[in-house]
Amino acid sequence: MKQNVDGTVVQGLGDSKGLPLRAYSVQSASESASDCPDLGENPLLLFTLAYSELIEAIADTLFPPNEVVDSKGKAHILKASTCRIDRHIHFRAVWQPPFGIRIQLALRDLTEACTKRFGGCHFAIAKESERLDIFTQLQAGALPPAQWTTTRSQTDTFNSIYEGVSCGLLTDPGYGGNAQAIGWYYTRFMTIEE
Numbered sequence: 001m002k003q004n005v006d007g008t009v010v011q012g013l014g015d016s017k018g019l020p021l022r023a024y025s026v027q028s029a030s031e032s033a034s035d036c037p038d039l040g041e042n043p044l045l046l047f048t049l050a051y052s053e054l055i056e057a058i059a060d061t062l063f064p065p066n067e068v069v070d071s072k073g074k075a076h077i078l079k080a081s082t083c084r085i086d087r088h089i090h091f092r093a094v095w096q097p098p099f100g101i102r103i104q105l106a107l108r109d110l111t112e113a114c115t116k117r118f119g120g121c122h123f124a125i126a127k128e129s130e131r132l133d134i135f136t137q138l139q140a141g142a143l144p145p146a147q148w149t150t151t152r153s154q155t156d157t158f159n160s161i162y163e164g165v166s167c168g169l170l171t172d173p174g175y176g177g178n179a180q181a182i183g184w185y186y187t188r189f190m191t192i193e194e
Helices: 043-047 049-062 085-095 097-117 128-140 154-170 179-186
Strands: 066-069 075-078
Touching (some): 049 097, 049 128, 049 154, 066 179, 075 179, 085 154, 097 128, 097 154, 154 179
16 A cells, blocks of 8 residues: 555555465564575476465566556556566466476576575565666676676576566456456556546
């Protein structure tokens, strides 16, 4: 939720549609990375709540909250994470194995680089400025070798993550993401009717 300048509260569409709130690792008191899975040990860990939380944190970083106005003039704050992009990525990883391999490697490499760059801090619990920093460096291919130890391209990794998240945001809801078409409202492709 966000407060307008006049003090009125603006609810996210996910709240007004009754979508359940998700429990994020970022809300843990200890802010420990111990609950964040290691895809290197078991690639099937992509299908866990911790990786769903990672994907949602990535979504909110790449697509920050957006204020949209419905047909009656009421403002709504929409968050990409309420679109269940994680479901789209999980389902697509199953029906398109090459995508599944690419996204799993990309998420694992991002996680490893983030923990090295920020002293063990996982992306899901990193500060917003740290999240933006690592994505800026990753997109430019500028992470130093001490933080990027794989031979895979940094820009390819960023592109795989961005493509997976943006597809999940804008896909037809039948493909797992874009829950209740929130992504279409987020991009103003459709107008919220109340």
